[in-house]
Amino acid sequence: MKSWKRKIRMGMGGGGEGAFIGGVHRVAAALDQQIEMIAGCFSRDFENTKTTGEQLYLDPSRCYRTYEEMAEKEAALPEGERIDFVSVVTPNKMHFPIAKTFLQAGIHVVCDKPMTFTLDEAKELAQIVEKTGLVFALTHNYTGHPLVRHARKLFADGELGTVRKVIVDYLQEFLCVPHEKLGMKQAIWRTDPAQSGIGGTMGDVGTHCLNLLEYITQDPVSEVCADKSTFLPDRALDEDVNALLRFKGGGKGVFAISQVAPGEENDLKIRIYGSKGGISWAQENPNSMEVYKIGEPKQTLTRAGSNLSDVAAAATRIPSGHPEGYIEAFANIYCGVVEAIRCHIDGRPLETKEYNFPTVYDGLRGMEFIYKAVESCDKGSVWVKM
């Protein structure tokens, strides 16, 4: 197959010096040696773009002043020379225009979450993706963990019954300190509604929770009742949200997120209890997962243990006991992207039938959740249907 003759070629929008998530995307893309990073517009500040490009050993002619220029010039190059896809790692505000521009130029897109600045943009983006038929992946990276994929399989296979209760928490200390007043770039845009949108913590960590629980259970949230809080002075966006959830299948859930939880680093935990059994998984120790079935002893499954489903086993690189982590799971999203782009190049269908990464519809779902949760809060924390 033609596509396997070369690495897939990547460009980046955002992720210049001083940024956080851009570097994560590059590391994740590099890990499996199927992708080469060859172009970028890393910042609105062209000096930053040039310095960043140099640090990444890029050809200076592939470092662009604007993303529009990058889309245009790259698209004009022949296939195999031009970038195959661009990763969009800017603040939320810019996700949509950049993604749209590249898609319309015929270039596949990987985009960080939350997908867009507004819900309307999300809807429009979904239409563009449909129309272009290009690959669009959203980096809800936690679905890249092998044990998360195994959990999804357990529910899909009915081994744990129908979902009755979900408890998902995502707690960080990040915003206990007013970093945005102390010059931290990421805190500045995350706490600024003009760059982040209507959700603060809701957009940053809340959308991961929704995506994770719907990914595992495949049982969509049908109603939400949320209560958001802002504790530090001079902040406009939510720092903390609690919510009650109801699922289409009749189950119920609680959702507790915070970026003002002292001592918590990236404490995402999910427990799901069904009619026949349950699971418990925590992002900070992603190499094991507890599985319960009524009447049996608790089992601890491990990331690459001998008792995993094929889908889980396919997402792990090294033997059990040799821990993989955040980067490896993130890289699994990129693996799915590489596979999809290769299929696109070769004009053949995906073996897995559906994309093995979160899509534009996951991104749309996340934006709907932000909007519904904020609506719930604005109306006095009432139930809102999704």
Added chain:
Amino acid sequence: MKSWKRKIRMGMGGGGEGAFIGGVHRVAAALDQQIEMIAGCFSRDFENTKTTGEQLYLDPSRCYRTYEEMAEKEAALPEGERIDFVSVVTPNKMHFPIAKTFLQAGIHVVCDKPMTFTLDEAKELAQIVEKTGLVFALTHNYTGHPLVRHARKLFADGELGTVRKVIVDYLQEFLCVPHEKLGMKQAIWRTDPAQSGIGGTMGDVGTHCLNLLEYITQDPVSEVCADKSTFLPDRALDEDVNALLRFKGGGKGVFAISQVAPGEENDLKIRIYGSKGGISWAQENPNSMEVYKIGEPKQTLTRAGSNLSDVAAAATRIPSGHPEGYIEAFANIYCGVVEAIRCHIDGRPLETKEYNFPTVYDGLRGMEFIYKAVESCDKGSVWVKM
């Protein structure tokens, strides 16, 4: 002091053969060798009472046909011979009439939770306790844990700032199986509104959660929005409840309880985050607690470690590393009761000024919480003020 010349004398209402919590009360009372069990009406079935009495090496003349008879005859005996207090360990329905009868006979009372069958009874009981001036203790046993007492001290001393977020979960597998149809005594009455009252899981484990979080934070819940569920057929009461909480001090919380959570045994966990730090404690591993302060490494405090407050240290019997558990914490409630009764006998005030155990007001609070949560659910899971 007169009271120290002898052990304190205990009677029991309920707790005959086949019951669960009565045995726990007896073990807890025996542990510290300050109490002797001497009388009882263990069942409505006098044969059961006689057999139970025999197994407990009681004088047959102190095994009574009815609790009314027991209250009357014991009260007629001279002090030092009669029971000093009675422990009420029946299904909820009988708590109030028994407690009332003994209090009116001048006998102190220890009572299991939830305190009464109805909220009105709870209010009346509070008045009776006030009027009689007798000791009344409610066995919210989890407040007997040394580290829980230390957590309360940390919040009382302001070391962790004002409360911003509370997450409390209490999960059990207990009712995943229809034990009430299979003859299990405890499941029969717990799932029967005629014996349990309007709260099922809410009364059984939910009141512990409320008590625990208000005990530690001393910041009362001011509003609740609850969503209850019943999954198994033919059940009338809640098996599972989720709720959002708001605190008087401005903090927020989530509350997730279930008795249909496969694999969970008695999984009560509480995490409280304040403006300066936080704590995390889990009932199943009660000998350690995590304490976080912003900017400092996480600390793990241990039950009898050298860094505990006096109140915590006073509630532990053996050196750190030698685990204490459920019974020992339960026994700490009885230690407080013994101390209060001894003070009452001697006519001297408590050194600690306030009772070192949950009181009738905690019981009243618990009943209010059940009623408010059920009201919230009945109205469609709306916010209800407490």
Added chain:
Amino acid sequence: MKSWKRKIRMGMGGGGEGAFIGGVHRVAAALDQQIEMIAGCFSRDFENTKTTGEQLYLDPSRCYRTYEEMAEKEAALPEGERIDFVSVVTPNKMHFPIAKTFLQAGIHVVCDKPMTFTLDEAKELAQIVEKTGLVFALTHNYTGHPLVRHARKLFADGELGTVRKVIVDYLQEFLCVPHEKLGMKQAIWRTDPAQSGIGGTMGDVGTHCLNLLEYITQDPVSEVCADKSTFLPDRALDEDVNALLRFKGGGKGVFAISQVAPGEENDLKIRIYGSKGGISWAQENPNSMEVYKIGEPKQTLTRAGSNLSDVAAAATRIPSGHPEGYIEAFANIYCGVVEAIRCHIDGRPLETKEYNFPTVYDGLRGMEFIYKAVESCDKGSVWVKM
């Protein structure tokens, strides 16, 4: 049966004010309400004995000046009035003379470990126990844990194959500080060879390790090669010992104990790997045990879970998830003693055929181990056969 008409009556040698383990024995004996404490000689200082007796609500006439007097006078009382057994909780030096005196007076004995001051005493004591036919129990309390009993059953049933590797650690911080110079009673006698014997840490915690591993595996240690250390100045006895072990069945082991390990409280852990599977159990979290079988996921068994053997289930009081600990396991030794004494009184055989507690032979084994390990060290850490 005659014996079930009354509680079993207990006396105590040692355990006066200021002592540690005496209080533990009393709590453990009280827990299950089958034993009443009625007599004692708690100290060589009669004032201490009297005060202690008063605190325990004893009849002053049952508080004795010397243990010889106690043995003589108690033995002269009729059965049912006299003590059925005595618990010996003095420093090691006095174990033998007291135990011998009571056994010869026809009174059963419970004794703390290590059993005697010298190996010769241990041999003589075994003969006395044999000759008198009385109950003698040694409080290697860790064998009282339900999950330890379950582990023994797993090996006995061959479920884990033959033992290949044992790793046992027992670490404490206790002697990092020269407490014996600061007046701590227990540290004074424990660091004094004239009161403790030839083993320091070896006697205090090392004998527990040997007992625990032989109890579980039923595969005796056949050779030992030990290396002992003393780090603090002015100490005569070992504070820390490492050893290699060989088992009769061909397996091997390491043994690492210390009382100068900063931060460790009572950190006894045992891991045993057989040809088919293995277990891991830690005293500080005794309510769960990991069980592995080749090719299967790791299981976590819990103290009162539904997957335990009868022997384990029989040693637990309360449902799983409600943690039991050190005292409860200690109390299980006393339960076995009560059962054995009741059988003795009734003249009937034990249902379990063998005593359900460590016996004089376990004590003798422990003393041999101390002597062999010290011999190994004294010869330059060479292999010594047991």
Added chain:
Amino acid sequence: MKSWKRKIRMGMGGGGEGAFIGGVHRVAAALDQQIEMIAGCFSRDFENTKTTGEQLYLDPSRCYRTYEEMAEKEAALPEGERIDFVSVVTPNKMHFPIAKTFLQAGIHVVCDKPMTFTLDEAKELAQIVEKTGLVFALTHNYTGHPLVRHARKLFADGELGTVRKVIVDYLQEFLCVPHEKLGMKQAIWRTDPAQSGIGGTMGDVGTHCLNLLEYITQDPVSEVCADKSTFLPDRALDEDVNALLRFKGGGKGVFAISQVAPGEENDLKIRIYGSKGGISWAQENPNSMEVYKIGEPKQTLTRAGSNLSDVAAAATRIPSGHPEGYIEAFANIYCGVVEAIRCHIDGRPLETKEYNFPTVYDGLRGMEFIYKAVESCDKGSVWVKM
């Protein structure tokens, strides 16, 4: 600086299809995007080399029939075009000849452990490295973990006092099954003394333990007493070793390794207790480490927490709470190599003065340890000086 104008160029000896550790080296080298893989002789089977090269998108002209040819032809290319270093990832037997060949051709070397097939080779290799002045790194990858580096700093700074006790375990299930009879390549050579050398498990995992403990404590092992075992039939090498250790500084240790421990995946744990405090770290959960200081609560430090030393912080890529693992630590070794090679190219000294990775002397030390431990065993498990 000249070196920063381009990526460092890597070749590989070994690591063809069917091998394990070669892929790990490639992933680790790719992660930080400072290295490009451009040449290889992946197997003695040239077909395998060609296929592997194709999968890695290598220029076919850089895929070589023999390592000698590769060394010769690469060395003949100009700097910047030729490989800067080669990674040697063959079975132990071939480490020395390959490393020697490349060093003598002027090419830097990264080599897997144990360093050589015999101790004599190790000595000769050290001399070659000294003479050539080239970079030689041994992938004792566990020293790449940020918290391991922090632990070393704590001991170097005297914060935990002098070492008194070390407990190191490294347990795997790997060889419980006779994989070498079932065709597993790695098991075949690992269990074959003709390919592995005189140590089996000792070479594979034992050398990691020695390296790790000496790296952290900087207190060399001065004496060893070892006891090795082989349990499965038809195996020539050790599967399991226990050893007692003595340190130059007066401390003592135990060492327990096994590849026949059911249920254990890659269970490397190290606990080190000094006169003032101690640490506990486990490879399977490398993102946290417990630190104890006498009189203070236990602390849990995290991989990228705010309380780490600069050396630890420098070895981490992503924020705390986002777990890094085996690959990231392995990549840290490569980061050190890249830095050293860049300095070599630029003719400038290392900022850190010493190499930030295990060197040929660590490899020599490891080989000495294997030989001394085997000597100890062969003489009946006696003490042997190092």
